[in-house]
Amino acid sequence: MRAFLLIDIQNDFLPGGSLAVPDGDKVIPLVNQLQPGFDLVVATQDWHPQNHKSFASNHTNKNAFDVIDLNGIQQVLWPDHCVQNTPGADLSEELQTELIRTIIRKGTNPEIDSYSGFYDNGHLQTTGLADFLREHEVQEIYIAGLAGDYCVYFTAIDALEAGFNTYLIEDACRPLSPENFELAKQEIIAKGGKIIQSQDIITTTPTKV
Ligand code: VGL
Numbered sequence: 103m104r105a106f107l108l109i110d111i112q113n114d115f116l117p118g119g120s121l122a123v124p125d126g127d128k129v130i131p132l133v134n135q136l137q138p139g140f141d142l143v144v145a146t147q148d149w150h151p152q153n154h155k156s157f158a159s160n161h162t163n164k165n166a167f168d169v170i171d172l173n174g175i176q177q178v179l180w181p182d183h184c185v186q187n188t189p190g191a192d193l194s195e196e197l198q199t200e201l202i203r204t205i206i207r208k209g210t211n212p213e214i215d216s217y218s219g220f221y222d223n224g225h226l227q228t229t230g231l232a233d234f235l236r237e238h239e240v241q242e243i244y245i246a247g248l249a250g251d252y253c254v255y256f257t258a259i260d261a262l263e264a265g266f267n268t269y270l271i272e273d274a275c276r277p278l279s280p281e282n283f284e285l286a287k288q289e290i291i292a293k294g295g296k297i298i299q300s301q302d303i304i305t306t307t308p309t310k311v
């Protein structure tokens with residue numbers, strides 16, 4: 103079975119949001135078009151309490167994008183984003199949701215960030231996503247969404263480590279930093295993942311002769 107993971111397609115990561123990914127909205131028509139081609143569609147949702155320690159606002163004398171040590175793990179400090187039950191945390195209204203089987207919420211523990219859809223950044227706690235996918239006999243995972251160099255990247259690495267055949271749909275992702283996304287893609291390839299384009303999986307109807 104082939105699963106499609108839609109990573110954090112939420113208002114705060116879209117143009118006008120508090121942690122907007124450049125051209126983040128461009129992925130939406132593509133992922134909408136791709137969804138019916140999969141056996142299972144799962145979405146993730148960054149879902150932080152207001153006191154989350156990945157927010158610069160919860161530290162004194164720190165700015166957004168500073169890097170700190172948070173409980174032994176390097177942590178980039180972000181602007182407040184995807185606060186639980188706020189419009190910024192909602193999935194985009196442009197995103198088709200009828201085919202989404204389940205939504206994995208992550209980043210709820212204020213003491214640790216959670217980029218991957220599978221685990222927090224310390225790999226201390228699972229979200230249950232790997233078990234859910236295995237229960238549905240998923241072997242192939244296709245990943246798209248935001249941000250390409252953070253949550254998409256960490257989800258892909260964990261998918262590979264969990265033993266799934268992993269495909270990153272490059273044109274259905276957008277990164278915060280193109281340079282970091284290049285490095286991320288190289289690491290995904292080095293770990294056995296594949297970088298593909300949406301064209302590679304859209305099954306085109308044969309044209310009439
Ligand atoms: C993300 C930074 C902080 C992401 C989430 O979805 O890539 N990035 N929280």
Ligand code: ZN
Nearest residue numbers: 148183184209
């Ligand atoms: Zn976050």
